[in-house]
Every structure is written in C-alpha cells, then in structure tokens.
Amino acid sequence: MSAPDDPRLLGRDVRRIAFDEATLRARVAELGREITAAYPDGDLLVLGLLKGSFVFLADLVREIQRPLHVDFLVASSYGDATVSSGDVRLVYDPETVLEGQHILLVEDIIDSGRTLSTLLALMTLRAPRSIEICALLHKRIAKELSHPVRFVGFDAPNEFLVGYGLDHAENFRHLPYVASLR
Ligand code: IMP
Numbered sequence: 001m002s003a004p005d006d007p008r009l010l011g012r013d014v015r016r017i018a019f020d021e022a023t024l025r026a027r028v029a030e031l032g033r034e035i036t037a038a039y040p041d042g043d044l045l046v047l048g049l050l051k052g053s054f055v056f057l058a059d060l061v062r063e064i065q066r067p068l069h070v071d072f073l074v075a076s077s078y079g080d081a082t083v084s085s086g087d088v089r090l091v092y093d094p095e096t097v098l099e100g101q102h103i104l105l106v107e108d109i110i111d112s113g114r115t116l117s118t119l120l121a122l123m124t125l126r127a128p129r130s131i132e133i134c135a136l137l138h139k140r141i142a143k144e145l146s147h148p149v150r151f152v153g154f155d156a157p158n159e160f161l162v163g164y165g166l167d168h169a170e171n172f173r174h175l176p177y178v179a180s181l182r
C-alpha cells in the first residue's frame, strides 16, 4: 500500500502505510479499555512525551473511562537524524506533583529504549505510587530498557516510521496513519 496522492506528503512517496487509520483507531480504543481496567483506584496522571505522543495521547485519553490528569514531558534526543544519539535531555519538566500518583508515561515509539530509561530514572526519584509505560509502537530491539512496557499498541517493523505524531525532521506528524519512509 502506498499513498502517492496524499497532498500532506511534500511530494515524497512513502514506502508503505504500516498502520492505517482504522487499525490505529481500533487498537487505541482497546488500549483505553486495558488502561481503564488496570487502575481501579488512586489518581492517574497521564504524562505524554512530546512531541511525538501528542496525537496518540489525544486519542488515547478519550478512551480511558476514569478520572485522570494530563501533563507533558519534553525530552530531546534525535535532532533531525533518523538514528538515536543516545544523548537524552529533559527540556520541559511537568509542574504537576508526581509523588503518590499512578503515572502512565505515554510514548510514540520505543526504539533503543534510551529515552524511556533516562526518563524513568528521573521520574522514579519523585516517588510516584506506580509508573507504567504505554507506547503506541515498539520496535522490540531495545536492549537498554529494564522496565517492562505494560501497554503496547503494536510491534513495529524496523523501519523509520512517520505520521500520527511521529516525525522526520518535524515533517509528517499530521498524517492520520503511520507510514514508513523510503
Ligand atoms: P529511543 O530512545 O531510541 O527508544 O528513541 C525513542 C524516540 O526516538 C521516540 O520518542 C521517537 O521520537 C524517536 N524515534 C524512534 N524511532 C523512530 C521512528 O521510526 N520514527 C520517528 N521517530 C522515531
């Protein structure tokens, strides 16, 4: 499947659509049900990792049928490259108090796992009641992630993916599907 006629693509052809809109919608709804069932009590803080998680998070929180708060983290690691540099910095830190809360860290895609390992270490220092990860996509190649990823949308192919929040050099975040680049 390709999308050569999509005016959102800057004239660039994509290799293929990896996850189309209907597939994403159905799985996000299921994740919402899984997350709803996993938290019977306590405050839930959904922490989105910007920018990549913004589309996924917006859809996901509307599928979670319990009270919750939303905040964001901004970490920087890739720049414009398609390969992780391993240098992860926190450039926005939430003002919300994390102590005693159930935290659900929402990530677009797990590649090397470096971003999440670094953030988990930082978040754990603030004594949350629990901390879990929800990733839309997981490449299953992360060697550096010791914490299990509790909620995963899809296993991802080892290709560079864009759309539904994921970018290449800030392009393609607004695609309603996930595609792989040539
Ligand atoms: P990690 O630290 O290597 O696990 O990389 C995670 C971050 O890199 C994600 O939050 C994404 O922003 C970015 N990333 C990793 N793989 C891809 C991809 O295939 N497409 C777009 N961004 C990616």
Ligand code: MG
Pocket (backbone or CB within 6 Å): 052, 078, 166, 167
């Ligand atoms: Mg990115």
